Amino acid sequence: MGWQGQLSTQRVEGSVVKDVVSGAKCDVAVLRDRGISRSPLWRILVPVGGGPHARLALRLGMDIARAEGGTVTVLRLLPAAGEVDETVEMDVLRQLVEDTLGGVPAEVTLRLRRSDAIVDGILTEAAPDPETGEARCDLIVIGASEEWFLKTLLFGSIPDRVADGAPCSVLMVRKYEPAPVSWLRRMFKGFGGRNGHEDAP
Numbered sequence: 001m002g003w004q005g006q007l008s009t010q011r012v013e014g015s016v017v018k019d020v021v022s023g024a025k026c027d028v029a030v031l032r033d034r035g036i037s038r039s040p041l042w043r044i045l046v047p048v049g050g051g052p053h054a055r056l057a058l059r060l061g062m063d064i065a066r067a068e069g070g071t072v073t074v075l076r077l078l079p080a081a082g083e084v085d086e087t088v089e090m091d092v093l094r095q096l097v098e099d100t101l102g103g104v105p106a107e108v109t110l111r112l113r114r115s116d117a118i119v120d121g122i123l124t125e126a127a128p129d130p131e132t133g134e135a136r137c138d139l140i141v142i143g144a145s146e147e148w149f150l151k152t153l154l155f156g157s158i159p160d161r162v163a164d165g166a167p168c169s170v171l172m173v174r175k176y177e178p179a180p181v182s183w184l185r186r187m188f189k190g191f192g193g194r195n196g197h198e199d200a201p
Contacts, residue, residue: 001030007160009152018154025176027056030154032163032170036139042070045137047077047122047162048096053143055100056175061141065107070138073109075125080116119161126166137168144174 001017012018021028046061048054058074065072076093078084093110097103104110115121126137142163145156154160155172163170 001028003030003032003154003163007032007154007164012154012160013152018151021154021174022149022151027174027176029060029171029173032166032172034166034169036169039138040070041065041068041138043136043138044070044072045075045122045126045140046072047075047118047125047140047142048093049076049143049145050092050096051143051146052175052177053145053148053173055096055143057141057143057171057173058097058100060171060173061139062101062105062108064139064141071107071109072105073111073125073137075111075113075122077118077121078112078114080114086112118158119165122158122162123165126168128167135168137166139168140166140170142170142172144172148174 001020003017005011017030021030041064044061044065046054046058048058058072061072064070074093074097076089078086078089089112090110093112094104097108097110101108111125113121113125115124122140122142126140128135140162142155142159145158147153147156148159150156155163155174159170159172163172
């Protein structure tokens with residue numbers, strides 16, 4: 001499906017797109033289009049936090065990159081301060097990619113970025129090169145965050161804000177889970193994440 005314009009509370013609540021995202025018993029993807037048909041999709045950014053929606057985003061991002069002859073940057077955000085072992089975090093990211101794609105394809109780059117604000121970290125990674133002004137990202141593929149079920153949010157606060165603020169098109173995805181499974185996962189996740197970004201996609 002497609003979405004035009006801002007993802008404001010007033011526009012999301014009661015929209016047909018929101019009804020489909022909330023109720024469809026299948027995987028769902030919605031494109032916030034910023035001229036995707038006018039440029040090749042050579043540079044795809046996939047922010048991941050480890051959940052099922054992020055894994056779906058990674059698979060779709062990889063499929064698009066292969067079809068377009070492009071590359072995928074898989075981004076994992078870490079807290080800006082604190083004792084976080086980046087070697088361990090890179091191993092975690094590599095394992096996620098291997099588990100999802102069956103390996104780390106040559107087209108994939110693994111990237112760690114430190115930022116206490118998840119949305120800011122993603123948008124900074126997607127921003128044009130400050131020296132040349134050249135685009136660094138043609139498409140962001142991002143999984144739903146845990147609040148996607150709320151009536152006033154389309155895919156959750158993180159993907160909605162990324163879609164509004166990104167300089168490129170954004171494909172937001174939600175993996176279907178039966179309601180009891182989704183509820184149980186949210187409950188267990190509420191006990192805390194490994195790196196302080198437990199509500200990331």
